[in-house]
Amino acid sequence: xSKLVATPGQTVGPFFHYALPYEGSDLxxxxxxEGAIRLHGTVTDGAGVPIxxxxxxxxxxxxxxxxxxxxxxLHRDPWTFTGFGRAATDATGHYSFTTLEPGPxxxxxxxxFAVAVYARGLLNRLFTRAYVTAADGSVADDALxxxxxxERRATLLTTREETGFRFDVRLQGDDETVFLxxxxx
Amino acid sequence: MSTxxxxxxxxxxxxxxxxxxxxxxxxxxxxxxxxxxxxxxDFPPYRSSLLRHPTKxxxxxxxxxxxxxSPAFGxxxxxxxxxxxxxxxxxxxxxxxxxxxxxxxDGDGRPVAGQLVEIWQANAAGRYIHKRDQHPAxxxxxFTGVGRCLTGPDGSYRFQTIKPGPYPxxxxxxxxxxxxxxxxxxxxxxxxxxxxxxxxxGDPLFSLDPIYQSITDQKARDRLVATYDHDVxxxxxxxxxxxDIVLTGSHRTWMEEEEQA
Numbered sequence: 001x002s003k004l005v006a007t008p009g010q011t012v013g014p015f016f017h018y019a020l021p022y023e024g025s026d027l028x029x030x031x032x033x034e035g036a037i038r039l040h041g042t043v044t045d046g047a048g049v050p051i052x053x054x055x056x057x058x059x060x061x062x063x064x065x066x067x068x069x070x071x072x073x074l075h076r077d078p079w080t081f082t083g084f085g086r087a088a089t090d091a092t093g094h095y096s097f098t099t100l101e102p103g104p105x106x107x108x109x110x111x112x113f114a115v116a117v118y119a120r121g122l123l124n125r126l127f128t129r130a131y132v133t134a135a136d137g138s139v140a141d142d143a144l145x146x147x148x149x150x151e152r153r154a155t156l157l158t159t160r161e162e163t164g165f166r167f168d169v170r171l172q173g174d175d176e177t178v179f180l181x182x183x184x185x
Numbered sequence: 186m187s188t189x190x191x192x193x194x195x196x197x198x199x200x201x202x203x204x205x206x207x208x209x210x211x212x213x214x215x216x217x218x219x220x221x222x223x224x225x226x227d228f229p230p231y232r233s234s235l236l237r238h239p240t241k242x243x244x245x246x247x248x249x250x251x252x253x254x255s256p257a258f259g260x261x262x263x264x265x266x267x268x269x270x271x272x273x274x275x276x277x278x279x280x281x282x283x284x285x286x287x288x289x290x291d292g293d294g295r296p297v298a299g300q301l302v303e304i305w306q307a308n309a310a311g312r313y314i315h316k317r318d319q320h321p322a323x324x325x326x327x328f329t330g331v332g333r334c335l336t337g338p339d340g341s342y343r344f345q346t347i348k349p350g351p352y353p354x355x356x357x358x359x360x361x362x363x364x365x366x367x368x369x370x371x372x373x374x375x376x377x378x379x380x381x382x383x384x385x386x387g388d389p390l391f392s393l394d395p396i397y398q399s400i401t402d403q404k405a406r407d408r409l410v411a412t413y414d415h416d417v418x419x420x421x422x423x424x425x426x427x428x429d430i431v432l433t434g435s436h437r438t439w440m441e442e443e444e445q446a
Binding site: 004051 | 222223224225226228231233234235236237238239240241243244245246247248249250251252254255256257258259260261262263290292293294301303304305307313314315317318329330331333367369375376378379380381382396397399400405406408409430431432433434436
């Protein structure tokens with residue numbers, strides 16, 4: 001149990017573009033590097049309308065499932081994978097990261113991209129996970145996935161494509177993405 | 186079909202209508218007897234939240250390994266010069282020069298050391314350097330309003346900047362945001378990641394602002410307001426504000442030597 005009460009969050013607002021994304025923030029590895037994949041998708045609201053002023057943050061293990069603790073996310077050395085990136089959505093609500101496929105951090109567990117979502121109109125950040133899926137759409141189970149009914153579980157699964165993975169984020173609606181809260185929040 | 190006004194530029198409601206909606210939520214909150222510490226995601230007086238809040242409860246889960254760590258940042262990422270927003274190549278920004286400092290700690294009071302703090306803000310006239318900011322207030326050619334720093338071993342951060350102005354927005358007719366500085370914070374765990382806004386004491390716009398009032402509890406709202414601190418004020422140079430930030434608890438098992446580090 002935490003002793004102190006956490007400071008409240010507030011919306012990222014409409015004017016974060018010149019502050020939070022930075023040059024190369026969406027390129028965890030250079031496009032074209034061996035093993036480079038794309039993680040991309042669209043962020044939509046409760047009316048199914050794309051959100052052009054959202055920001056996604058990506059935090060992930062490396063392909064061997066190791067948690068990376070290398071600095072350099074803000075000024076990248078193309079040979080150092082830091083596991084962190086940011087991508088703002090474009091005018092069509094689309095975001096895209098170039099990265100490496102994460103490995104499972106423990107044997108037998110599914111690998112996932114940890115994702116934080118921010119947007120104008122969203123009063124606090126949201127956490128979710130984009131699980132890596134096999135070509136047939138299958139994924140190993142973990143505590144979170146087994147705790148969800150099938151239709152909710154599906155919102156956390158990426159779709160494997162030729163160049164990587166697709167992961168759409170729906171902030172509201174019947175097919176709304178599962179957003180997470182952790183003990184102590 | 187829904188008829189809720191979700192056009193962010195509609196500016197349809199009056200301030201009195203927004204005030205009444207805020208008051209109704211506040212009354213329900215006081216009657217509930219349950220203490221809230223974070224903003225509501227569903228807060229209709231902030232019109233842009235109507236279609237952008239999840240309607241299902243956040244799903245409780247325990248963090249997995251990757252979520253128990255944060256990205257590492259270092260001097261490769263952040264130059265010490267980036268904490269001074271008044272240092273510009275062609276001259277000083279216009280406005281009231283201020284120092285903003287404080288500590289970032291986790292829910293157990295442990296300092297969050299060596300982590301990235303990012304800020305962004307409007308200029309003294311209430312204008313952002315952003316192509317979507319259409320407020321007809323002057324752009325200051327000597328102010329970008331973006332800063333970064335790494336916290337010290339005691340979790341401390343410090344920025345030199347100018348006091349931002351309040352600015353109008355189109356949530357409702359004659360809507361004005363209280364002056365604020367946006368803060369982005371990392372902890373030791375990714376689960377502690379947060380983005381918020383720091384306000385200035387005694388702002389007359391607090392009671393009128395649906396973003397600030399989306400935090401229904403007065404004690405929680407107060408946690409976003411900096412304190413004027415004369416010890417931070419420097420002679421013949423700038424006034425000083427102190428604002429400490431508490432992140433949620435860390436889920437890691439902390440070793441004694443790490444605690445003392």
